[in-house]
Amino acid sequence: MYDVVLLSLAEGSGDGCGSGCGGCASACATPRTPVLACADALREAGARVETVLAGSDQEIDAVLARFDGPARPDGLSWPDPDTKLRLVVASATDGQLRAVVRRLVRRYAPPPSKRPADLAAGRTVPDLPPLAILPLDPGNSGDLAAQLGLPRTPAEVAAAVMNGPVRRLDLLRNDGGSVTLDGALLGGSDDEGRAVPWRGRVEVDDALLTDGEEPVLACVVGNAAGYAEFDGLRLLAEGDPTDGRVEVAVAVPIVVKQRFKGTRVRVEVRRARGRAVSVLPREGDLQFLDDGVAGSTSRKRSWWTEAGAWAVFTS
Secondary structure, three states: OOEEEEEEEOOOOOOOOOOOOOOHHHHHHOOOHHHHHHHHHHHHOOOEEEEEEEOOHHHHHHHHHHHEOOOOOOOOOOEOOOOOEEEEEEEOOHHHHHHHHHHHHHHHOOOHHHOOOOOOOOOOOOOOOOEEEEEOOOOOOOOHHHHOOOOOOHHHHHHHHHHOOEEEEEEEEEOOOOEEOOEEEEOOEOOOOOEOOEOEEEEEOOEEEEEOOOOEOEEEEEOOOOOOEEOOEEOOOOOOOOOOOEEEEEEEEEEEEEOOOEEEEEEEEEEEEEOEEEEEEOOOOEEEEEOOEEEEEOOOEEEEEEEEEEEEEOO
């Protein structure tokens, strides 16, 4: 039988609370009934269950260290592929889930100077230990668990942990030291929710989507489909987190001259798919949402795909 750690994040921990994830404080303050129900279901199935409320990266790391494999000659921390330990992440937002996966990557990604021979080509991290997602807002039909069709009730999540298959998913790493599970939307909006044009150079592998000389309404870096639409405009065509590629789209306003009618503006959507994408802002800070966490950058930001790097228990 399995030992199961049911991990929740306290307010202010990781990048899921207190870092702009939005709406999280109320979720952290309410009793976590789904966690208790999931723990009961796991015990009824014969598992030994420990619930952990982590309030810092260090406390998350202490849980993740339990997934380490035997000591290696090269001294690297490496996940144990034969572990009988299972991890359930209770998340109120995708930002909380990302906080845990980010710590997994930080723990197991070897420095470039110590890249081992048994690390798969095209990857900078080994296969991360699978986890189950327990949504703390079961009515949220737009979170990553819903997009992936994962179990949502405590009983269904417990059943997946005990008997379900593992589904491996792509992960986006970025040069800011974090990860993206779903996607990122680059570009801000005004008080009325209208897109504020910005300029920047956007490249996907060898394809140039915009050179930074024209205005951009929005840019989406997509792993899954959570950011497929913006302001009623379809940006991503697919959003498949299992194809080993990142999908990128930019929305560019184009002024069209009409005979006898002046001009009108249409929005052109340019798309590309590839292994990596870079965005270089041309004019000060560029606002973005990355897995629901708000931020800004005035420097070049790059994402690249780690195919099949993380995994979830499914039904």
